[in-house]
Amino acid sequence: MNNALEGLLLALSMDPLLDSDHRSQAESVLLQTCLQGIKVSRASIWLYSDENSTIACKLLCTQHGISTHDLPTLNRTDYPSYFAALDKKRVITAPDARSDPATCEFNLVYLEPCNIYSLLDVPLRYKGEVIGIICCEQTQQPRLWSDSDAAFVGALSDLYGRIVAAAQRHRYQVQLETANARLESQVQERTQHLQAALEQLKQTQHHLIESEKMASLGSLVVGVAHEINTPIGVALTANSHSQYVLEKVQRTVETGGITKQSLKSAVTDLLQSCNIVERNLERAAGLIQQFKQTALDQAHFELHAIDIDDYISALSSTLQPFCRQHQVELQLQLSSGLSLNTFPGALAQVITNLVTNACLHAFEQATQPALVNITTRVSADQQLCIMVSDNGCGIPRSHQQKIFDPFFTTKRGRGGTGLGLSIVYNIVKQHLKGELSLHSEPAQGCRFSLTIPNLH
Template sequence: MKELQDNLLLSLSMDPVLDSGNKEQAESAILQRCLDGLDIARASIWLYDVKRDAMHCQQICPKELSVNELPALTRQQFPQYFAALDKKRVINAKDARNDNATREFAESYLIPLDIWSMLDVPLRYQGEVIGIICCEQTGHYRDWSEEDAGFVGVLSDLYGRVMAAAERQRYQLQLEHANERLESLVNERTAHLQKTLDQLKQTQQHLIESEKMASLGNLVAGIAHEVNTPVGIGLTGISHCSYLLTALADSVHAGILGKVQLEQTLAELQHSTALVERNLHRAAELIRQFKQSAVDQSHYELHQFAIDDYIQAVLQTLLPFCRQHEVQLELDLNSGLVLHSYPGAIAQVLTNLVTNACIHAFEPPQAVERARIRVETQALSDGRLLLQLTDNGCGIPRDHLQRIFEPFFTTRRGRGGTGLGLSIVYNIVQKNLGGELTVASKPGIGTRFSLKLGSLSPES
């Protein structure tokens, strides 16, 4: 018998079904060896539930018996049996109908099925008892030997390979699903990134061809620097995702992937894809602002209009924004001029200057007790308009004053500032409106922007 059992164990240990991930087939192979090695007619595998208050039959031999016909064994119904499992490595019941550990099954199970002896051996996985292999002798008593218990014990140990393979297959499926989702996300983000880069190239080419900005060299350098940062972070994030996926695949193939590693890697992947998404949105926003800075005269239409009335109408739309920043608008519009110009361009200039002052001039801790922006107009002797916007905010340092119209110059890097606002204003005033824009400022006193605008002929 010992030689037979050893041969059965050897053949089972080399059976690829144990590592196939097919739990049902592997359990059948183990139970068939159990029947052959012990020369018995019935054997089954039972596993605990999560709370260890019940066990459910996973597989039973012979196959004529159905797992579904066997009810769960609960701790409440069979307290002595579960207590014995908690204390003993093996339940060796020669007289199962009278043994303290198994006699609870006598009336409902053992006697009706002509079972006289039971040998239950714990199944262990990762150091925990997860269930039992139940061996049953029918028709007569069976005095289970130490060799019998040892034989079933080795079968129990081999069951650990079955559990590991099943778990590995489950992780593999999870990994494949996660990989598919991540590949889709990476492809989507990569396409978005490529589209953003294409837009950048098109915008740069448009600027070069149209020569709308005198400082084109600085502008191109600025946008390249600004966009390269989020683009670089996005590419790094995608590369990190690829590295994590490769590491996961290696762990799966090596059979060493665990739940903790999988969860940690998935969390890192989620973080990296979120990082890619945020920086792509940032790059897209920079492209949008970059396009706006490349103003084209064809975007506006020439009209003849009363400038004072128009300025007042534009400023009315900005009152909610000013109130939100606790800034008061004061108007002194007395030019009486009628201009032939681009009202849309003038509206954009006013909007940018007022919002820029609200955000920068009264920023804590330099906030003043009564923040205000004064807008004045007057007619110059040459028939042009003088438009001045004066705030009583913190002022602009001398070293910053010389650079505030440069593209991408900002003191709010990392807080949402791009340095394009005043650059846009400067180019609209010069290129679209044919005017002049100057600035004067004293730290702690305030800042004044002065615009000189005239009427434009249709040819201009």
């Protein structure tokens, strides 16, 4: 290959157009270099179909410019000799194309109509596979192709691989950008859906917590109302007795039969009745006040300092009626001695739910006196530990991993919603910033352990 041809190849190899996304322009420059280098009449690029059954002209250049003439698609079944020669992946050099065994099949349909005498076909390879050919055609008269001609066109064939690679990179880039844009759109859309779903879940969770609060308060109301009925009933009875004594004294005075002894006895009865009324009304007022504080705490989670043991002791007063209603003894072992900055309402909600849950579910098949125990102590790292334990039937091992899951219940269809312990767990984690764990053995009761820090 002479210096002029090598110079043309060097200039073409340095042309940035070969590595651009302008494939048609790059192909045109390559064919024009071919025409300039070997001074051939026509140069064209032909590409195989996907299944290699046909080959069609992609671009044709002549000494007069780019040709727009439509060229026929060559079918393997119509030109078996030519395709067999291409399949051998060798250069087809046909100085006399009209008589060459590989190309004579084109005489009537292509060579003679286009006045072509000689052909030089060089395979185009990409990633080791033949994808087409560069076809050099000499018109007007036959031409004897030199080794330099074949080498030059072979070098152009190698450069064509860069054009295909650049086009493929651009196609992949466009596909990637399109996919990224679609993915970003999908991510944004799904993010919006997830945010909406999360907001809805938060609202649902809030509503469930509020509903559970009201359910817990409802249970306490029943127990407290029953408990208050007793002192109120005694006070009413004592008051009725006082009214009876006064009416008796009044009648005695009217008849003039009153004596010092009868008056003294009547005064003593009235004082005793007044004392009974006062004690029982104070007891009822105390129950009402404790219940009001518990209800207020559970309805509004506000952060402030409380004496833990005193608070749980007061809370137990509102739980006692519910426990007695279910024939459960509530015991306290309060020894933490801590004053803690926390959410009393959240703590009251948790303890109330754990105690009422034990009363409702732990003693269905009890063979011994039912007992629920609330214990407080200080952990090794100076955190508050509260344990609510019972001596009931326990929780099967298969259920213990699911006990805090939403809607998990073994009482489906019998009033169980599966929300109580799930809400308790969420209150402990989100409001109290603590940990809640369960230990239970079948027929040996269960123990819920609550550890909460001092909040600021």
